[in-house]
Amino acid sequence: MPAAADATAERIREVNTAYHDLAAASYDSKWGIDFGDTGREQVVAKLSKALGGELGTWGHALEIGAGTGYFSLNLMAAGHIAELTATDIAPGMLEALRANADSLDLDVDTVVTDAENLPFPDESFDLVLGHAVLHHIPNLNAAAAEFFRVLKPGGTLVFCGEPSANGDRIAALPKRAAVAMAPLWRRAVGAGARDDHGGSDPDYGHAMEAEVDVHAFDPGAIRDLLGDAGFADVHIRGEELLANLYGWMLRTVESTADPDEVPRRWRLFAFHSYLALQRVDTSLLEPHLPPQIFYNLVLSATKPA
């Protein structure tokens, strides 16, 4: 759900920084972020969908809104990126990213910066990429101009995990259903209710997201945005439908329980059933249905040589 129409760009950046700094410590567990084989397979599949074909290997990559490193650290570990500069507006997220990079034995540079003012010279990078970040950026035209400026001619732009306008609307349904089902689910798995804000108001997280999320995208608007910035070969595809409906239900019911009382066997079941639905989306739905009906959009473009 987009932020209030009267929120200033400065306010949106401030809330994004504070919210993501606060979220950093528990971010990987909340979102089931994996830095092993599963995580690598997920990001390689996303990159391949975004590019619409063969994957390359890139020299110097710049990640925008890198968070704890889900996208670029996994791509680096999978051998698709040789050198990485990871950026984010929230210093806490980059601290978590550095810890993840250390545990993977990967060498990365981190720079705290807003996407609209990148502190890098023109034509510095072979690849500019991001995951689940464009929808937080107040002035997308300014950001797209920066991505274009810092890319080398012939360089590649890739963004994945951006909410589609339709997906944003349909996510509200499983969240509402999950709030109603939560007491029954807690009894079934034997977990007590959480006694902090998350338990008394299961929609609390959603309310915070409403402050940090600024856009939900229509494929046509993304094409215009990138075309206006000078990009060519724009490719957009939809990603995740069933998996996302299910994922929002899981996260919403889990947010109402005391995290220490959610059994491990439930967590394993939830994770593997989510991955199974992701496979159904990838193999059966995504290749045949129009991008706008999916929850997320993935996209790529090139800076003309």
Ligand SMILES: C[S@@+](CC[C@H](N)C(=O)[O-])C[C@H]1O[C@@H](n2cnc3c(N)ncnc32)[C@H](O)[C@@H]1O
């Ligand atoms: C939903 S998180 C995604 C993090 C990571 N890319 C991932 O997929 O796990 C969005 C990230 O974008 C960052 N962000 C928000 N607004 C930004 C801005 N204007 N410029 C740069 N980063 C921003 C947040 O701090 C946060 O780390």
